[in-house]
Amino acid sequence: MINLTTLIPPILYIVIIVGSMATFSSLYRKRKAQAAASMEPWFPQSIARDIYLTLLHLPDTPNPPKVPDSVLRAALLRRATDVIQKAIVIRQSKGPLQALLQKGSVGDDTWAQFLKAEQDIDAEIKEVAEDAMALSNQNQQWAQFIFQSAAEMLTNERLRTKLEEQNVKSQEWSEWWGKRNEKVRSEFLASEGVEEIGQGTSVNPAAVFTGLVEKKAGNVSDEDGVLVEAEVTSPTTPKESKSSNKSTPIATPTSTPSGSVRKKKGRK
Amino acid sequence: MESFTLLPLTIDKVTNAVLAPSSTPSLPALPDAISDLNTLHRSMLQFENAIPPPPGLINPKRSAQINKLRESGNAAFRKQAFGEAVKLYSLALEMCLGRPHWEQSALVREESAMIYSNRAQANIAMRNWAEGMCDAEMSCGLKPKDNVKAWYRRALCLKEMGKLEDSREVLEMGCEWEAENQGKTDGDLRALLRDVHKALEEKEKIAGAA
Numbered sequence: 001m002i003n004l005t006t007l008i009p010p011i012l013y014i015v016i017i018v019g020s021m022a023t024f025s026s027l028y029r030k031r032k033a034q035a036a037a038s039m040e041p042w043f044p045q046s047i048a049r050d051i052y053l054t055l056l057h058l059p060d061t062p063n064p065p066k067v068p069d070s071v072l073r074a075a076l077l078r079r080a081t082d083v084i085q086k087a088i089v090i091r092q093s094k095g096p097l098q099a100l101l102q103k104g105s106v107g108d109d110t111w112a113q114f115l116k117a118e119q120d121i122d123a124e125i126k127e128v129a130e131d132a133m134a135l136s137n138q139n140q141q142w143a144q145f146i147f148q149s150a151a152e153m154l155t156n157e158r159l160r161t162k163l164e165e166q167n168v169k170s171q172e173w174s175e176w177w178g179k180r181n182e183k184v185r186s187e188f189l190a191s192e193g194v195e196e197i198g199q200g201t202s203v204n205p206a207a208v209f210t211g212l213v214e215k216k217a218g219n220v221s222d223e224d225g226v227l228v229e230a231e232v233t234s235p236t237t238p239k240e241s242k243s244s245n246k247s248t249p250i251a252t253p254t255s256t257p258s259g260s261v262r263k264k265k266g267r268k
Numbered sequence: 269m270e271s272f273t274l275l276p277l278t279i280d281k282v283t284n285a286v287l288a289p290s291s292t293p294s295l296p297a298l299p300d301a302i303s304d305l306n307t308l309h310r311s312m313l314q315f316e317n318a319i320p321p322p323p324g325l326i327n328p329k330r331s332a333q334i335n336k337l338r339e340s341g342n343a344a345f346r347k348q349a350f351g352e353a354v355k356l357y358s359l360a361l362e363m364c365l366g367r368p369h370w371e372q373s374a375l376v377r378e379e380s381a382m383i384y385s386n387r388a389q390a391n392i393a394m395r396n397w398a399e400g401m402c403d404a405e406m407s408c409g410l411k412p413k414d415n416v417k418a419w420y421r422r423a424l425c426l427k428e429m430g431k432l433e434d435s436r437e438v439l440e441m442g443c444e445w446e447a448e449n450q451g452k453t454d455g456d457l458r459a460l461l462r463d464v465h466k467a468l469e470e471k472e473k474i475a476g477a478a
Contacts, residue, residue, distance in 0.1 A: 047298060049295050051275060051301060054272070054273075054274055055279075058277070065279040066281070070284070070313060073312065074309035074318070075305055075311055077308065078304065078305055086358060129395035148323050149322065152323040152370050152371070155373040156367075156371075162340050163380075163406070166405070166409065173401065221374075
């Protein structure tokens with residue numbers, strides 16, 4: 001017969017160990033959950049997601065409007081585009097962030113934040129795929145290609161934005177060129193004297209053409225300004241004549257061929 | 269992620285468009301997002317069940333129209349009606365860039381690069397160097413490889429505008445991109461590069477003399 005009193009210490013020992021472990025684990029988990037909840041989200045709140053979920057839950061609100069499936073599909077596609085964009089960001093930043101973490105440039109909390117964002121995105125992708133499945137019909141399994149479409153939409157949108165930027169740049173260029181053309185033309189006309197002024201008024205291709213010739217002449221004038229000046233009888237300097245020329249409307253010289261000939265002369 | 273913000277959205281009964289209150293100070297991006305959504309919705313309605321097809325499937329009608337416009341632009345160019353050609357190319361471009369966004373962007377790139385390059389040519393013919401340069405630059409940006417003509421046109425326009433250094437830079441970049449086609453199609457490019465080098469040297473000489 002074993003003495004019960006000898007069993008008390010080991011049992012007590014086990015109880016204390018297990019109990020302290022349980023308390024520690026529950027506290028630790030609670031704190032971790034708290035930290036996760038209070039963690040700043042990696043991405044700002046997604047408006048596409050909010051719109052989709054709002055539309056999805058509209059029937060639950062008082063006096064529900066009818067939400068057609070097509071609207072839901074459009075909203076889901078928008079959301080999928082949004083998710084894809086985030087997934088790409090996550091995938092691209094994972095490697096560099098890991099390197100930074102190893103070097104110690106980034107704290108553990110940032111890494112935890114990142115991992116949570118990754119999990120969230122994975123969950124959202126799954127969610128979108130499920131919803132796409134629910135919204136597709138028998139012939140078309142939308143879940144199989146909604147992300148393809150979404151990724152394509154993303155690239156297309158980026159492409160359009162770039163083109164838009166380029167367009168702005170183009171406009172700047174043509175403005176610059178137009179101004180410069182005008183300036184060079186007036187200088188050229190001034191150095192030509194006033195006798196040729198007063199013929200063409202409207203802008204036509206020919207005018208642009210002469211603009212080129214004049215510009216060339218103006219451009220070359222750095223190199224062989226003497227030659228250009230030599231053909232020209234009036235000795236006025238461009239600056240003086242420019243101001244005197246201002247009152248006269250900008251016009252094209254009489255004939256373009258002579259201009260081009262002059263240009264060639266200037267080159268020799 | 270378990271919660272979301274319920275937005276004050278309603279749905280128009282007739283048009284099925286999503287409506288948002290006109291002023292949402294807390295969410296400045298909402299009106300844009302809603303208008304994007306409605307545009308997308310309208311363009312999706314053409315399909316059965318409003319499901320856009322996978323990116324591989326292309327609307328053949330639009331492609332045909334773009335091709336037709338481009339062809340007529342080419343015809344106008346051959347007839348030396350350059351203004352007309354530019355107009356037709358611009359229309360083709362509009363059609364091309366108006367492709368629904370779920371269609372392949374690679375196709376848009378390819379098509380618009382070609383049209384931009386053609387329009388640059390027409391602009392060059394009219395001696396609109398600035399416009400020609402911009403069009404050619406677009407084309408190069410969209411499709412840097414196997415696009416010798418666009419590189420050439422861009423450099424030519426820059427040269428004509430007196431931007432010799434820029435022109436040389438563009439030509440060198442173009443030669444790099446076209447390295448595979450060396451000796452086959454890039455003859456013009458290299459000839460122009462030689463010209464530009466010569467012009468630059470002359471300019472330097474004159475600057476030195478002065």
